[in-house]
Structures are given as C-alpha cells and as structure tokens.
Amino acid sequence: MEIKVVRQILEWNQNCHDELQEELNKKKVVMINIMGSPGAGKTTFILSLINKLKEIGINSAVIEGDVAGQIDAETIASQGIPVVQLNTDGACHIEAMSIKNILPEFNLEDIQVIIVENIGNLVCPAEFDIGEHLKVALLSVPEGDDKVNKYPLMFMRSNALVITKYDMKDYFDYNEKRIMDEAKAVNKDIRIFKADSRKGTGVQDFVAWLRPLFNK
Numbered sequence: 164m165e166i167k168v169v170r171q172i173l174e175w176n177q178n179c180h181d182e183l184q185e186e187l188n189k190k191k192v193v194m195i196n197i198m199g200s201p202g203a204g205k206t207t208f209i210l211s212l213i214n215k216l217k218e219i220g221i222n223s224a225v226i227e228g229d230v231a232g233q234i235d236a237e238t239i240a241s242q243g244i245p246v247v248q249l250n251t252d253g254a255c256h257i258e259a260m261s262i263k264n265i266l267p268e269f270n271l272e273d274i275q276v277i278i279v280e281n282i283g284n285l286v287c288p289a290e291f292d293i294g295e296h297l298k299v300a301l302l303s304v305p306e307g308d309d310k311v312n313k314y315p316l317m318f319m320r321s322n323a324l325v326i327t328k329y330d331m332k333d334y335f336d337y338n339e340k341r342i343m344d345e346a347k348a349v350n351k352d353i354r355i356f357k358a359d360s361r362k363g364t365g366v367q368d369f370v371a372w373l374r375p376l377f378n379k
C-alpha cells in the first residue's frame with residue numbers, strides 16, 4: 164500500500180513538471196535545479212553564476228528552497244535579483260507544485276533563467292523533477308571524494324556536476340580521479356566542472372556550456 168501512495172505522488176508531481184516545462188518553453192525561460200549538501204556552496208555558486216550570465220545579457224530570477232528562514236533569499240535580493248523564498252516547513256526536497264505556485268511571482272518576459280536552490284541534501288531532491296531543464300549537482304571538495312559512490316542517484320540524474328571549493332583541494336585528501344570515474348560510471352553523459360565560486364573561477368566554463376540553451 165505504501166509503495167502505491169508514493170507512486171501516486173510522483174505521478175502527480177510528474178504532470179506538474181510537464182506543465183511547467185511547457186509554460187517555460189513558451190516563454191523561453193530556462194530553469195536550472197541546483198542540488199547539493201548544506202554548505203556545499205550552492206548560494207555562492209548561484210551568485211557567481213548570476214553575475215556571469217548578466218555579463219552576456221541574461222537576466223536571472225531565483226527560487227531559494229530552505230526548510231526554514233530566508234537568509235539566502237536576502238543575500239540574493241541584496242544584489243537586486245528577483246527572488247522568492249520557498250520554505251518547506253521541514254520537507255527535505257522541493258516538489259513541482261511549489262514551483263508552479265511561485266511562478267506567477269516572476270515577470271517571465273524580463274528573465275531568461277530561473278535558478279532554483281534546492282534543499283541542502285544529497286538524497287531525495289534528485290528524485291523529484293520540478294519543471295527544470297537541467298539538474299546540477301554540487302559537490303564541494305571538503306565533503307570528501309566518496310560521495311558519488313554513496314549517493315549515486317544524485318549524480319545519475321544530474322546533467323552536470325560542479326566540484327565547488329576547488330581552491331581548497333590541496334588542503335584535503337582529494338582524489339579527483341575517483342570522483343570523475345565514479346560519476347562517469349553512473350552517468351556517462353555527465354558534464355563535470357570545477358569552481359571557486361568566491362572568485363568566480365571556473366564558473367565561466369559552466370556558462371559556456373549553458374549558452375546554447377538561450378539561443379533557442
């Protein structure tokens with residue numbers, strides 16, 4: 164019985180995901196779902212990404228997912244970026260219906276990309292499609308090079324892996340080959356980037372990869 168309930172929720176979520184994609188495609192807005200552990204550097208990466216996109220004339224909006232509070236949304240808003248804070252009241256992932264409810268808050272004529280910061284968690288955010296065109300997993304160097312092996316679904320379902328805090332690699336036992344090999348083993352098409360989000364190093368490569376999406 165329990166399994167059946169879970170399937171129903173997922174099916175309903177999937178309909179909502181499909182509707183969202185249709186609406187976003189009509190408006191030519193790209194949605195990116197950023198996932199990773201608490202503290203992996205999601206907000207910092209998003210801020211750097213927004214700046215780099217702005218340089219090539221692409222305007223962003225952000226949906227900040229958090230269990231509680233609005234610290235990250237305040238950080239984004241202080242940069243003059245349209246942002247909505249989504250509090251999940253304890254839930255450990257975002258579902259498509261929440262995104263659908265938030266979408267009317269944005270003027271989709273003025274933005275080309277919506278960046279969603281998912282709840283900090285390497286597990287269930289990967290299970291739920293939320294209307295996004297791309298799923299991006301962030302994994303920071305200090306988290307350890309065994310995380311792909313431990314949380315394979317996250318990397319299986321992501322279009323890209325960004326190794327964040329790359330500036331710290333010399334301070335940790337960090338086996339890059341292990342991360343790369345294990346990520347490619349579960350997802351041969353995954354794109355891998357390396358970033359120091361505080362300086363913006365490496366974020367340019369990620370933007371170059373995104374760019375074709377905006378010419379459609």
Ligand SMILES: Nc1nc2c(ncn2[C@@H]2O[C@H](COP(=O)(O)OP(=O)(O)O)[C@@H](O)[C@H]2O)c(=O)[nH]1
Pocket residue numbers: 199200201202203204205206207208283327328329330331358359360361
């Ligand atoms: N050295 C370094 N620190 C980073 C980097 N990205 C984020 N941080 C720091 O890591 C901490 C958590 O970052 P945050 O973006 O809030 O992570 P989030 O919880 O995933 O949104 C903050 O103190 C950031 O300044 C990075 O690329 N290099």
Ligand SMILES: [Mg+2]
Pocket residue numbers: 205206207235280
């Ligand atoms: Mg954050």
Ligand SMILES: [Zn+2]
Pocket residue numbers: 254255256287288
């Ligand atoms: Zn969850």
